[in-house]
Amino acid sequence: MKVKIYRGTHEIGGTCVELTAGNGKKLWIDLGAPLNSSNPDISYVKNRVDALLISHPHQDHHGLMENIGSEVPIFIGQLSLDLINAAKLFRAIPAFPGNFKKIEAWKAFTIADTFKVTPFLVDHSTPEAFAFLIDADNKRVFYSGDFRATGRKNILYKKLTDKPPGNIDLLLMEGTMVQRESHQYPKEDSVEQAMYHIFKEQKNSSFVVSSAQNIDRLVSVYRACKRTGKQLVIDIYTAWLLELVRKKSKNIPVMEWPEIKVYRHPGQAEKIKGSIYDTFLQRVTEHKTDNSVFTNPPGYVYFVRCPSEKLINRLKVNEIINIIYSQWEGYLMKEYEQYFTGYLNSLKADNQINFTKIHTSGHATVPDLIYFAKAIDPKIIVPIHTGYPETFKKEFEKEGIKNIILWEDGKEYEI
Ligand SMILES: [Zn+2]
């Protein structure tokens, strides 16, 4: 089998791997959008391919999938596709009518009579993320996708490392955390605990800034609210995501739960006009926020991507407001600037605001990566989804793992 990494040997973002079997059939794993503009060449998306596999619904893994021919089958989990479409829905972008084939955890299937694929559900900062075992030409490739060992589904990491698939020829393993600062908060549980302490003492409202699609984080915030008797305010988009995730797991909070209120954002309500959303919007109206935040500001915690400037200005005449930044720090930097970057940075300098960072990564720490690699015990390991492959290799060699091979983007290797 031949393997090529179009993008990702020296970069986080834009991941795309190509497997070519002896019979010429080609399979791509992920077709992500680059996270920055340092290497804008994406001409490979026009190359011939027989099928695409998507590991999870983060932009850096699926963001370019709309560029492949409409006849090419795209294998993806139902929840992943629902989450991708939800993000489009609330931005008034039509859903991509791709040739989607639904896949499920642990259920093996064969692509183009050639590649036998087994999806493994992994713990990551999105509710559905897969690693893939791929068998073809008597070779076995394991693609880790993005994963961690410290989230609410960490049992999946334990299961996989306790009972790893055997005889792996090539492990393509993510290395995001190599040379990224490790966090003060090692686990999702520690994030919940730190928020609990802040909410318990708050004299005004708190605003948790995070991605609505990070459902683990939302659950942490919800649990901290429940323990401190606070009302958690979410927006319509977040309420909609919870509906989708709840189809898969029943212990996900929904707007009917007594600790939750929905801010009926007029712009968001406008985006989902139409009969199929009528019942949902009716429920939103029944559970929407009223004006009690202004009579009892410390009774509320907002889960948002960007706090409303109007609301902050109105509330901050009282006591200190907590802004809890709970996502990747890169989004506060110019290089990865988002629509909220400028406003959030301005809040840091405001003496009516207590700006704290409480976050744990969606990615495995270096010790967790090493333990994982030892469990899988492949013939060779190629780092991917890392800005620092050389450091990756050094760190692993220190632990006695000598079979790390560094590849180049766009070059084909025989395994
Ligand atoms: Zn990811």
Ligand SMILES: [Zn+2]
């Ligand atoms: Zn990623």
